[in-house]
Amino acid sequence: MSRLVGGEGLSRTHVENPLMRESLVDRDVLASTESERVFAMAPNVAVVSLGGRSIIDRGASALVPLRDEIVENHRKGQQIIVGVGTGVRGRHTLTIGLDLGIPVGGLAAVLGAVDEQNLRMVMSILAPYGGMHLIREFLGQLPMYLGSGMIPVSIGQPPYRFWEPPPEVGQHVPFNGPDVGLYHLAETIGARKMIFLKDVDGIYTDNPFRNPDAKRLPDRISVKELLAMDLPDLPIEPAALQLLQNARLVKELQIVNGLEPGNLTAALAGKEIGTIIHQ
Amino acid sequence: MRHGLPSPYEHSTLSERDIRTLVPTEPIRIRPDINLVKIGGQSILDRGRPAVYPLIDEIVACKDEHKMILTVGGGTRARHCYSIALELELPTGVLAALGASTPRQNAWMLQMLMAKHDAIFMVYEDIEKLPLYLRMGCLPIMTGMPPFDWWEKLPARGKGRIPPHRTDAGTFLTAEFLGARSLIFVKDEDGLYTADPKKDKDARLIPAATVNEVLDMDLGDLIIERIVLEYLKRARNVKQVQIVNGLKPGNLTRALAGEHVGTIIRAD
Secondary structure, three states, X not given: OOOEEEOOOOOOEEEOOOOOOXXXXXXXXXXXXXXXXXXXXXXXXXXXXXXXXXOHHHOHHHHHHHHHHHHHHHHOOOEEEEEEOOOHHHHHHHHHHHHHOOOHHHHHHHHHHHHHHHHHHHHHHHHHHOEEEOOHHHHHHHHHHHHOOOEEEEEOOOOXXXXXXXXXXXXXXXXXXXXXXXXXXXXXXXXXXXXXXXXOOOOEOOOOOOOOOOOEOOOEEEHHHHHHHOOOOOOOOHHHHXXXXXXXXXXXXXXXXXXXXXXXXXHHOOOXXXXXXXX | XXXXXXXXXXXXXXOOHHHHHOOOOOOOOOOOOOEEXXXXXXXXXXXXXXXXXXXXXXXXXXXXXXXXXXXXXOOHHHHHHHHHHHHOOOOHHHHHHHHOHHXXXXXXXXXHHHHHHOEXXXXXHHHHHXXXXXXXXXXXXXXXOOOOHHHOOOOOOOOOOOOOOOHHHHHHHHHHHHOOOEEEXXXXXXXXXXXXXXXXXXXXXXXXXXXXXXXXXXXXXXXXXXXXXXXXXXXXXXXXXXXXXXXXXXXXXXXXXXXXXXXXXXXX
């Protein structure tokens, strides 16, 4: 598998390999690369997302008890990556940005700055206990951070920025937000768990803050069932549900009320609280 | 308590449907004067000097009349690396990060060849300095790969594990963000065929088609990454792409002048 092939005159020089000369658009060639097994790089890590609007925007009353709970679990040996969402300043950014005519890639790029603010605040209050900024370019150093007892904190927004794909026709805001960014990180490293801390006890048939008749869904629900219900409002981004359908490693995600003390601890211990959406 | 700013989004999750009721203004075109030209990896660069040198001459001759950004594809070395990574069962996100290196090599080499013609290598972060580069008469060259790396989208289960966003998709998204004047893919065939003309002698050229027409043909292979078709349907700025044969002298020049020389795929 290391021979060079061709290259005379105008012809292409290939490196011999199973994909040589193949079109990487050909459906059959692509399908031949499928595998049930995918290698997990960080199988002991739990990725814990702090919702922007639901947790971080509430300030100290929500963040300080959660910080203490994260630290306590980390002290007991849990490997944790903390992620931060965007929240209301992101929504304000979108309002102004859309009014100014900023294209969707520009909106995605500027939204990340709000996550950075949230990251710096969360990282700062975790700093005495090992909290540190997980810089994307240094992801290769993750084993060192985890091995030396750090709590890496990551922004949620995925790095698509100016290259954010156009959303569906009729939609205007970036399709990919912090939920999918953090879940994607968990999926690529093959994390043990993906936990979203929000301000609701799980998924309801509608927004429970606005609709008193909203009903809790079952504790476990498949992503197919959930999408088939076509609910008017979800506490998780549709892009994260799309990833869940395609995931090869992290095949479920858990939505937990982070305002209730003990919930994160229970979820990290494997208790089925909140709503678990599975493949 | 929750600290809120007044905003129409204040009480909603961003996934909520009622945000669609907002009517935003049309997105602006950031650089409507610029042309995006993607030079194929396997199709052009891997052919070496006989393919690359004449193309460079043509680009240099056009560059004062047409502002452009060159992007570059990967090619055979990317395929070799994907093969090993697949054997190691590495995830798609890692494949995407690996796949980013080869087009960067190709972009670096093109920049060295064209430095005397004011070509500069542009990293993702440099895109905001584009106005300066253009004012200075530079020819920015960048990788075609989008910066997705570990966050590369996963193909649906059963459809393989090769990153779906490669250098065609990255170039498309760059053009869409900038609101570019035109988007030209320079490859080694006259355009889109009904099958791969390198393998099927009966393959017919399709000179022009809409995205839906191409999708309806349900072609097993395409000369352009499949996801580009999906994005072309949804894009707000890019309304068509042209695929031209860069092995035939003059094709790129004519395409930059707005002529139809290869296959044009339109949004509708």
